[in-house]
Amino acid sequence: MKAFSARAGLLLGLAFRNMLRNPRRSILTLSAISVGVWSCTSLAALARGVGAEMARDAIYNLTGHIQIHAPDYVEDPSIEHRFKWPNQKINRLLKEIDTAGIAVRVRVPAVVASERETRSVTLVGIDPAQEQGLSFIGDKISAGDLFSAAGKSGIVIGRALLDELETKQGKRVVLLSQNTKNEIADRGFRITAVFDAELESTEKSYVFVSREAAQTMLGMQGEVSEIAVTLKDKDKLHEYVTRLKQALPEFEVHSWRELEPLVTALNSIQNGFLFLWYLIVIVTVAFGLVNTLFMAIYERTYEIGLTQAIGFSPLMVLFEVVFESFYLLISGAIIGNILALLTNLWLKDGVDVSAFARGTEMIGVSSMIYPDQRISDLVAVNILVLIIGIAGSVYPAWRASRLTPVEAMGRRE
């Protein structure tokens, strides 16, 4: 094309002035685009916030970022699948990665019995110091010697379980579990503390004793069930898991994503829904835009004929319309992004959804949502708006370019 840049410049200038010609209509279209972009990005931020919260809760719920077990433990988390501890090799490997915390646990199924009731639970033998900052229980029972207060036979149980067992703090309960010799081991513990958790199911599922007490009761001296690791930099998760998996073929190494398939699945379902939402909103906005362009073209039919008569090619007519649409899309998107950022600033201290907490509790979310506006979501929404918007405007633009000068200019009698 001759003088390509001069023509592009001319068309861009014309398109811009055309946009300003009907300010009311342009502002309306622009607002629709802004609101569309804003709603998509803000929804994404909230959804990501929920997702991040879910992940955080899952990780905090004893999972950590990475776990190491004896083979088959995850399939069958029983006492059979235990391993010797300390282990030089694991220690050395963990030193090589940036860990935030390492917790070594005994973790086996057990039954807890009070004078009145019996419940099946997971018995977790922990070192409270290790759990601090790594799991909820470490932060709930801050005093590290809660267990030893009762002569190494203290037990910490959840509030909901306490109620079900119809017992009280300070009372004794009996734990029953299989020991290493496949016999039933039992031992009495005194309830030294009660913990509250975000989820009732957590309160009912776990009882905590000191690791030594668990090892003694189960005959597991020098052996443990699991190592949970948290990382300083969670973006390194994949790299470290891969490295550990390779270095420890005689163990099972899992990332939290593998251990919490529900959270992972919810995250990907969420991705799907977000994308669907983007499409619905953006296609709706695009229809509005296409409609605007048709009106503009209809109003300017004569002029389109005139420009063709004096030298516009059909392609230039097409670009003139597409450029106008581009201006509307770009300015709408910019405003939408600004609105989204303002919304984020406004909500940065979190959205309290405790009014709906019952619902959210079920999917493992606490009652505050912190919007998490990710660059990737902003980019995706903006690119989608531009692509779908431009693709939509090609149709009216093409129709305009098909007008012949004589038709477009009508008959002058």
Place this chain on the structure above:
Amino acid sequence: MSHTVIVEHVSKVYRQGELDVPALTDISLVIDAGGFVSLHGPSGSGKTTLLNIIGGLDRPTAGDVIVAGKSLNSLSRSELAELRLDRIGFVFQSYNLIPVLSALENVEFIMQLQGVPDDERRERAMAVLKEVGLGGMEKRRPAQLSGGQQQRVAVARAIVSNPDIVLADEPTANLDSKTSAKLLELMQKMNQERGVTFVFSTHDPLVMKYARRLIALSDGRVVDDQSAGK
């Protein structure tokens, strides 16, 4: 440099429902470079249709037009647009200008499409606007100009890139007789000074008298073709 424009056996038939309406029937003309030609005839005689076909805005049903040595039938829509841009100027009855552009920008428009460098473009547009008597009104939008002034801008735009031919379909139809005369004088001056070929249609005998060649159409046929002033 202008070329001769040749109209070869052009016919145009419009289909209106079941009916064929012949608008032009076997028209052949040779329009010499530098001519100043008027086309007249009753309403519906085919003046607009003929001008549109010569200008490549419309396609003939039969026959061909040669502009700048090129057969218009052989050109695609884009090629026709390109030819109109470089070789043909148009002046319509009214609404000749792009409303969002100033007088100067309307004149520059053509040269911008042709890729004439900014400085040269501005200079030439300013000069031609002065020539048509609109010095000082360069910045005005069409809505801020009178009908006669708008037509002058249209003439300026039509001639600024020295086309082979300027086609003007009733350029004075919306003007009073004094303004009409001035526009014709302007066109005449451009024809004489720049050697640009003009073909214009009109009903107005006052306008016709400026022409050096008068072609009369009736029912889509040339019924008279005479050179005046001899």
